[in-house]
Amino acid sequence: MKKHCLAVDIGASSGRLMLGCLENRQLELKEIYRFENQMIQLDGQYCWDIDRLFAEIKTGISRCVQAGVQPDSIGIDTWAVDFVLLDEQDRLLTKAVAYRDARTDGMMEKVFRRIPKEALYAKTGIQFLKFNTIYQLYSLKQSEPETLEKAAAFLMIPDYLHFLLTGKKVNEYTNATSTQLVNAKEKNWDEAILAELGISRSMFQQIAPPKTILGNLTAELVKEFGSDMQVVLPATHDTGSAVAAVPDHGETIYLSSGTWSLIGVESAEPNSTAKALDYNYTNEGGIDYRYRFLKNIMGLWMIQEVKRNYHDHYSFSELVDLAREASDYSAIVNVNDDRFLNPVSMVAEIQDCCRETDQPVPTSPGEVAKCVYDSLAVSYQQAVEEIEDILGKTYAKINVIGGGCQNEMLNQLIADVTNKEVNAGPVEATAIGNIVAQLMALGEMNDIEEARAIVQKSFAIKKYFPRQKMN
Ligand code: LFR
Numbered sequence: 001m002k003k004h005c006l007a008v009d010i011g012a013s014s015g016r017l018m019l020g021c022l023e024n025r026q027l028e029l030k031e032i033y034r035f036e037n038q039m040i041q042l043d044g045q046y047c048w049d050i051d052r053l054f055a056e057i058k059t060g061i062s063r064c065v066q067a068g069v070q071p072d073s074i075g076i077d078t079w080a081v082d083f084v085l086l087d088e089q090d091r092l093l094t095k096a097v098a099y100r101d102a103r104t105d106g107m108m109e110k111v112f113r114r115i116p117k118e119a120l121y122a123k124t125g126i127q128f129l130k131f132n133t134i135y136q137l138y139s140l141k142q143s144e145p146e147t148l149e150k151a152a153a154f155l156m157i158p159d160y161l162h163f164l165l166t167g168k169k170v171n172e173y174t175n176a177t178s179t180q181l182v183n184a185k186e187k188n189w190d191e192a193i194l195a196e197l198g199i200s201r202s203m204f205q206q207i208a209p210p211k212t213i214l215g216n217l218t219a220e221l222v223k224e225f226g227s228d229m230q231v232v233l234p235a236t237h238d239t240g241s242a243v244a245a246v247p248d249h250g251e252t253i254y255l256s257s258g259t260w261s262l263i264g265v266e267s268a269e270p271n272s273t274a275k276a277l278d279y280n281y282t283n284e285g286g287i288d289y290r291y292r293f294l295k296n297i298m299g300l301w302m303i304q305e306v307k308r309n310y311h312d313h314y315s316f317s318e319l320v321d322l323a324r325e326a327s328d329y330s331a332i333v334n335v336n337d338d339r340f341l342n343p344v345s346m347v348a349e350i351q352d353c354c355r356e357t358d359q360p361v362p363t364s365p366g367e368v369a370k371c372v373y374d375s376l377a378v379s380y381q382q383a384v385e386e387i388e389d390i391l392g393k394t395y396a397k398i399n400v401i402g403g404g405c406q407n408e409m410l411n412q413l414i415a416d417v418t419n420k421e422v423n424a425g426p427v428e429a430t431a432i433g434n435i436v437a438q439l440m441a442l443g444e445m446n447d448i449e450e451a452r453a454i455v456q457k458s459f460a461i462k463k464y465f466p467r468q469k470m471n
Pocket of ligand 1: 011012078079080081082099237238239258259260262296
């Protein structure tokens with residue numbers, strides 16, 4: 001009997017349930033259900049609507065079962081760093097505050113006063129992003145110390161959703177590393193960092209690696225769906241799942257393109273050299289204790305926000321067309337400036353930035369979109385140079401994966417600015433990587449090499465070559 005695995009992949013702007021099935025060494029993928037996601041404001045804080053997300057997951061599972069498919073297993077991945085705290089009775093003590101909320105403003109500096117930046121990097125190998133869990137927890141410690149004292153369990157978003165499915169509490173490894181609280185060598189919570197920040201060790205759960213079979217659904221859910229299935233941990237950090245599905249990893253730089261652009265390489269060992277720290281590269285934990293040596297780039301969030309600012313009057317593909325038509329316009333903003341993390345208006349922020357840097361101010365939607373795409377491409381090019389500088393080697397190819405790889409104009413732009421071959425696909429890399437971990441846990445695939453060969457055979461990859469520069 002061939003096995004069916006359900007991947008729940010939730011990103012900052014949408015979630016989906018994808019059914020994967022391996023037949024004749026071909027991986028087949030079918031979309032079961034898709035839903036929107038966005039931040040909501042609760043008591044003045046940007047949050048995730050965690051109850052709705054779980055309700056959407058349940059709707060998706062029901063659709064799958066009603067369609068007559070009995071999944072053997074299910075696994076959930078989401079973005080990283082965000083968490084909830086539970087009390088002794090497993091009740092929520094906190095909202096699911098989103099990492100773009102301003103609560104971490106100034107926290108990084110406060111943490112550095114207790115633990116020098118270099119020491120934190122040497123221990124964790126994690127890049128400095130103002131929203132990392134460590135800074136979110138430190139913020140909570142200042143604003144609501146009593147909540148932290150009452151907390152019996154710290155669960156990251158996918159951990160919590162897995163807990164709702166099974167009643168079991170663990171912290172999945174790949175996502176745990178994104179907290180900047182995991183010791184890279186020991187692969188466990190760093191007790192000295194926690195002690196120094198006055199955060200209790202006891203609320204942290206056992207760290208479980210991807211491919212762990214967590215257990216079955218709760219009795220209540222079995223009754224609700226009329227069916228049971230195993231819950232298997234994928235790389236619950238979406239980027240960890242996406243990179244597991246990069247077809248030919250050894251020779252290529254990957255660019256996981258979605259709300260964020262994550263650009264880097266896979267590596268067997270963490271690299272926390274002075275140069276890596278200087279360029280702010282991360283060593284996030286991956287499947288089989290491989291590392292994702294990468295950097296975050298602001299990504300398609302910028303265009304999502306631009307689209308929203310124009311009241312969704314233009315679709316993404318219309319914005320691409322308008323950008324193409326605005327070929328006479330040119331300005332570059334530093335996309336990684338924190339000012340673009342959650343501005344009141346992305347369009348106004350981009351315009352202000354161009355004004356402040358004495359560049360032509362974009363006025364039409366096409367000019368604004370062109371500024372975003374050109375600026376992203378320039379920042380990818382810079383990152384490629386940094387990666388090659390840190391690692392002392394050059395790469396011939398960039399593999400763009402994720403929803404963003406459908407943007408043909410951007411793919412060509414990346415090929416042109418980096419002067420490298422761009423391979424685009426698979427689009428659903430994250431769901432595929434999630435399914436691959438489940439199939440490995442169920443004994444259907446041996447290892448990640450085999451999984452990647454199967455991914456390469458199963459999904460279309462489109463190639464783009466650099467166009468000659470005209471002088
Ligand atoms: C991408 C991602 C990135 C992480 C950011 C915030 O979806 O997971 O890897 O840095 O979201 O969690």
